[in-house]
Amino acid sequence: MTFDPMAAAVDWLDAYRDGDIGAILSMYADDAVTECACDGLNVAGKEGLRAYWERRLRDYPAAGLDDLQPYVGGATISYIARDCVVAATMEFNTEGRISRLRSGPPK
Numbered sequence: 001m002t003f004d005p006m007a008a009a010v011d012w013l014d015a016y017r018d019g020d021i022g023a024i025l026s027m028y029a030d031d032a033v034t035e036c037a038c039d040g041l042n043v044a045g046k047e048g049l050r051a052y053w054e055r056r057l058r059d060y061p062a063a064g065l066d067d068l069q070p071y072v073g074g075a076t077i078s079y080i081a082r083d084c085v086v087a088a089t090m091e092f093n094t095e096g097r098i099s100r101l102r103s104g105p106p107k
Contacts, residue, residue: 003096006068009075012090012098016062016079021053029097037104038086060086067106078106 008027015023025046034043034052038060043052066078066085076089087106093099 003092005073005075005090005092006070008092008096008098009068009077009088009090010065012088013062013065013077013079016057019057019061021050021057024053025049027098028101029093029095029099032098033100035100035102037102 012024012027015027028046028049030046032044032049034049035041036043036052041052043049060081063080066080067076067087068078069076074089074091076087078085078087080086085106086103088101088103090098091100
């Protein structure tokens with residue numbers, strides 16, 4: 001069975017919409033980085049990611065899927081959060097964990 005980045009991105013959005021911080025954090029590699037253009041943040045480390053996601057889940061809950069696009073080694077998923085569309089571009093490591101997530105307005 002091969003890893004499917006698009007399926008992983010949909011699983012991530014489902015966990016985000018459910019407010020399941022444990023599931024979200026389990027999708028990250030230990031050395032993962034999140035770059036949030038919305039807040040101008042670069043977040044790394046489990047505690048940093050936990051604090052980031054606690055705020056995101058509280059302040060910007062995700063609603064519906066807008067778009068999903070694959071690329072080599074990852075996927076970009078666009079979703080509605082509050083009253084705007086956000087694009088999250090995910091890069092995955094060889095174990096299928098998020099190694100880098102970049103989020104912000106769609107391009």
